[in-house]
Each structure stands twice: as structure tokens, then as C-alpha cells.
Amino acid sequence: MSIADAAGKPASPPSSRTARRDRTRQAILAAAEREFAAKGLFGARVGEISRRAGANKRMIYYYFGSKDALYLVVLERVYAGLRGAERRLHLDHLEPQAAIRTLIESNFAYSRAHPEMISLINNENLHRARHLRKSKKVRELHSPLVRLIGDILRHGVAKGVFRRGIDPVELYITIAGIGYFFLSNNWTLSAIFGRDLSSAAAYRRRRRHIVDMVLAALRA
Numbered sequence: 001m002s003i004a005d006a007a008g009k010p011a012s013p014p015s016s017r018t019a020r021r022d023r024t025r026q027a028i029l030a031a032a033e034r035e036f037a038a039k040g041l042f043g044a045r046v047g048e049i050s051r052r053a054g055a056n057k058r059m060i061y062y063y064f065g066s067k068d069a070l071y072l073v074v075l076e077r078v079y080a081g082l083r084g085a086e087r088r089l090h091l092d093h094l095e096p097q098a099a100i101r102t103l104i105e106s107n108f109a110y111s112r113a114h115p116e117m118i119s120l121i122n123n124e125n126l127h128r129a130r131h132l133r134k135s136k137k138v139r140e141l142h143s144p145l146v147r148l149i150g151d152i153l154r155h156g157v158a159k160g161v162f163r164r165g166i167d168p169v170e171l172y173i174t175i176a177g178i179g180y181f182f183l184s185n186n187w188t189l190s191a192i193f194g195r196d197l198s199s200a201a202a203y204r205r206r207r208r209h210i211v212d213m214v215l216a217a218l219r220a
Contacts, residue, residue: 025063027053033074037116040123041071041131072131075124076138078117083141085110091148096156097215103149104211108179112203118184146172153218162218171214178210 031052035044046067050057064070089106091099111118124132132138149168156162182189182197190197197206 024053024055024059028055028060028063028070029074029077031055032070033077033116033120036071036074036123037119041068041127044071046070068131072135075120075132076135078114078120079138079141081114082107082110082117083145086145091152096152096159096161099152100156100215100218101211104175104179104214105207107175108183108207108210111176111179111183115183118180121180122184156218157220160220163220166218171218174217175210175214178213179206182206 028049031049032044034052035049039045044067046057046060049070050060053060060070064073085106086103089102091103094102124130146168149172153162153166153168153171157164186197189195196202
């Protein structure tokens with residue numbers, strides 16, 4: 001049988017079609033991330049996502065099924081990006097204090113570089129994590145991180161630099177929360193205190209403060 005299609009045009013090889021589908025899917029996800037971050041789930045429009053992605057609207061439903069399902073995949077993609085950045089730190093190769101310092105600095109830097117992540121998390125909290133609770137993938141992403149932090153804490157206790165009894169989940173929530181609040185409320189905090197908290201200098205001061213506070217709390 002000829003590889004030419006009914007119109008006489010050669011059919012694309014399977015690998016080429018797969019690559020094209022992957023590019024289309026990634027373009028849709030990138031466009032959806034921007035749209036959902038800017039307008040939330042209810043304000044976002046599938047037509048606008050389609051336009052931004054340069055993809056037919058039907059392809060969005062073909063790949064993701066619904067707007068809500070696309071939104072959940074975007075949330076999973078955002079968390080996967082953060083977890084991927086943390087895995088590349090190779091914290092298990094560092095001394096305990098250096099590992100915690102590196103985790104804090106990386107988490108803060110990543111959140112600052114990805115304001116769309118903050119917007120998406122804020123929006124999902126408005127929905128009381130209704131969509132995120134359905135995601136097994138997000139829980140699986142976080143489990144290795146919790147185990148790694150637990151290992152770092154135990155190593156620190158064994159070396160006499162960390163005190164006992166620190167819950168790794170509580171510690172990570174503290175690390176993420178301190179940086180998150182500063183970034184997500186930067187405009188209002190700047191107005192309240194009459195400081196430009198968006199400057200590079202303010203960012204460096206805040207990063208140093210977070211590191212000092214957390215390490216002091218862990219100290220044996």
C-alpha cells in the first residue's frame with residue numbers, strides 16, 4: 001500500500017506526527033498557564049488559549065477533554081517544574097546546613113522567577129483545592145521531597161547541628177510560606193511599609209533573612 005494519502009500527499013512518518021502532537025500539546029499548556037494565571041479558571045477562555053497556542057480549539061478538547069481537566073494539568077505542570085528544579089539541586093550530596101540553605105534560596109528564586117505559579121496557587125486556594133485534590137501526580141511529586149528533607153534533618157541531628165523533633169512537612173511549609181507571602185503580597189507590603197520591596201536589594205535582604213531565621217530555628 002502506498003504511503004501517499006488520498007490526496008496524493010505523502011503521509012508524515014509516525015515519529016514526525018508524534019513530535020508535532022507533542023509541540024501542539026506543549027503550546028496549549030504554555031498558553032493555558034498564562035491565561036489561567038492572568039484570569040483564573042472562571043475568567044479564562046478556551047478560545048483565547050487556542051489563539052495564544054496557535055492551535056485549533058478542537059485540539060484542546062481532544063488532548064485534555066475539558067477546560068477543568070486542562071486547568072488541572074496546568075497545575076500539575078507548575079508543581080512538576082518546581083519539583084524538577086529542586087531535584088537538580090542534589091541536596092543529598094550537601095552537608096545538612098548547606099542543603100537547607102540551598103533549598104530555601106532555590107525555592108525563593110524559583111517562585112520569584114515564576115509569578116504565574118503564585119497566581120495559579122492563589123486561584124486554586126480560592127477553589128479550596130477542589131481540582132488539586134484529584135491529582136495523584138502532585139502527591140507523588142512531593143513524597144520524595146519530604147523523604148529527602150527528613151533524611152537531611154536526621155543527618156543534621158547525627159552531626160549535632162540540628163535539633164531533634166523537626167517535622168519535614170512543617171519545615172517545608174515554613175520555607176515555602178515565608179517566601180511565598182513576601183512575593184504574593186509584594187505590592188501591598190510595599191505600600192503599607194513605604195518601601196520598594198520589589199527591588200533586587202530588597203529581594204536579597206529577604207532571602208538572607210529567611211535563611212537566617214530557618215537555620216536558627218533548626219539549630220541544636
